[in-house]
Amino acid sequence: MINGEKLTATPIRWAMVGGGKGSQIGYIHRSAALRDNVFQLLAGAFDIDPQRGRDFGASLGVDPGRCYPDYQTLFAEEAKRPDGIQAVSIATPNGTHFAICKAALQAGLHVVCEKPLCFTTAEAEELQTLAASRGRIVGVTYGYAGHQLIEQARQMIAAGELGDIRIVNMQFAHGFHSAAVEEANPATRWRVDPKFAGPSYVLGDVGTHPLYLSEVMLPELKISRLLCSRQSFVASRAPLEDNAFTLMQYHGGAMGFVWSSAVNAGSMHGQKIRVIGSKASLEWWDERPNQLSFEVQGQPVQVLERGMDYLHPAARHDDRIGGGHPEGLFEAWSNLYYRFALAMDASDRDDRAALAAIRYPDIHAGVEGVRWVENCVRSADLGGVWVDYR
Ligand code: NAD
Structure with missing residues (x-):
């Protein structure tokens, strides 16, 4: 503690x-x-x-x-x-x-x-x-990535509690930029200008977050190829996307998906990761960060709460207060x-x-985030085709 x-x-x-x-x-x-x-x-x-x-x-x-x-x-x-x-x-x-x-x-x-x-x-x-x-x-x-329940997921997956990993389903899809809010907001304006934001908007701005959580939970999983389709639903944002879907194939046959969006109207944040194995699944959502859903096929859902003794010791190490009290983004950053x-x-x-x-x-995490965006943009700009990951 x-x-x-x-x-x-x-x-x-x-x-x-x-x-x-x-x-x-x-x-x-x-x-x-x-x-x-x-x-x-x-x-x-x-x-x-x-x-x-x-x-x-x-x-x-x-x-x-x-x-x-x-x-x-x-x-x-x-x-x-x-x-x-x-x-x-x-x-x-x-x-x-x-x-x-x-x-x-x-x-x-x-x-x-x-x-x-x-x-x-x-x-x-x-x-x-x-x-x-x-x-x-x-x-x-x-x-x-600093939240204790991300560590808990990492430990449970490493211990084989999910079985063989088959699917990683991710999203960071909020609705705050459903309209052209950048017209009145400088902090959003640079995000949709390639000169300041780079080759992507939501892929880099939000998609890389759950992607990195998957790298923490599943350090062995490596992308072999991906397919990305990106859209500018607010047309003035083109060529930068405000929505993107990325389908990924991992070495070994598992599949992954990332929905990156700023136009998911009504959604507050919508950052989620669900890891699906042959026996069970884990799901975590940043709007309820103190709960980790553990779903064993054929059994009732278990909700694992941060700060409880049944968690792995590594997921208790960074507790600042016992279970029941919320810890969130500020604690994870700390x-x-x-x-x-x-x-x-x-x-x-x-x-x-x-x-x-x-x-x-x-720095490796930083490099991998940039690599992922680059591969997504390459696939999307080729018309949404499978590309080998490089
Ligand atoms: P912002 O536009 O709100 O603020 C940018 C700040 O940087 C301003 O204070 C501005 O004056 C200053 N600045 C700009 N150019 C500068 C320069 N050359 N030298 C010194 N100061 C300079 O932007 P923001 O939303 O705070 O985003 C900043 C960065 O943080 C971006 O890269 C963004 O992607 C990232 N970000 C990360 C997260 C996260 O969860 N990790 C969340 C939001 C933003």
Whole structure:
């Protein structure tokens, strides 16, 4: 159980790029990083607008002298300080991730980067090579991957409780962009502009989330080929899709499906994953994250509740409060951020055994998300045909 005890000898000296005033995702980064005292926010280039970024940083309690106008100045100035930052989180629009992540690694920093890591697999692999050569950690914020019931599913599947895995049925299909809301909302506008969002909208924005959950639950499962069809139901979003269906065949014969959508009218979030085996199925839904449905063929459905003694010990480790009380997205993010810190700390101490034992969405997860989007777009743009996964 997590109860506020020290997890690292000292907090990691940390900065943010992006995540400024009014941004959608900045606060949860700070909340997660600071919650367990594993990071200390000391600097930043919080905003595309330097003055707004400085004012905002100061309002967070950051020394105004360490609120920089851009990421280049942040990295250069902090490198001159004996107490300069050790890590940076990148929470800017997609089109900036590659350049900022690369510059951060070249400056010798550990990185937490928003998904998608970048636009192409070649770029992602370049970042992976750079991170490896510099011995730096890159964490990617697939937030719910830190939830205890995802770990429970992983343990139950590994123990064979589902039998042979046949089908993985996934979706992240919300309805918030059923109309052209981007006309009045800048945070949505960049998401449907290829210059800022990259080659896809919903595939990268939402589809990669349940895809990564499947990678956590089923680490052995590898895609052999896929077929994707994507649509722009709000026509002005073309060529970017606001809805996509992806059918996947895995090596070994299992099948998978991902529905990625922003036009599922009436749906709040709709992120679900159902893993179907020869004996039983598991289903998890992010709108009820504390319940995991375990359905054995021929038996009544069992609802496994977070925080209960019948769960696997690994799925109890990150409880912050007992069962019955809800834990959700903020706790899952905190669980990721403390693992990022442990990984950075282990890396700095060159403790490879400790590093290997920490499960978190790492640079490999980032690369695989980009690879999946790239393959989906290739299939869709060929007319929705099967393509070999590469
Ligand atoms: P947003 O448009 O709401 O905010 C972006 C912030 O970045 C703003 O503060 C902006 O001023 C700042 N910014 C832009 N360019 C910058 C630059 N060059 N230097 C410094 N600051 C800069 O965007 P958002 O919704 O918060 O999304 C940011 C990223 O987070 C995106 O990549 C998005 O895909 C990702 N995201 C991830 C999740 C998740 O669950 N992991 C959820 C939402 C968004």
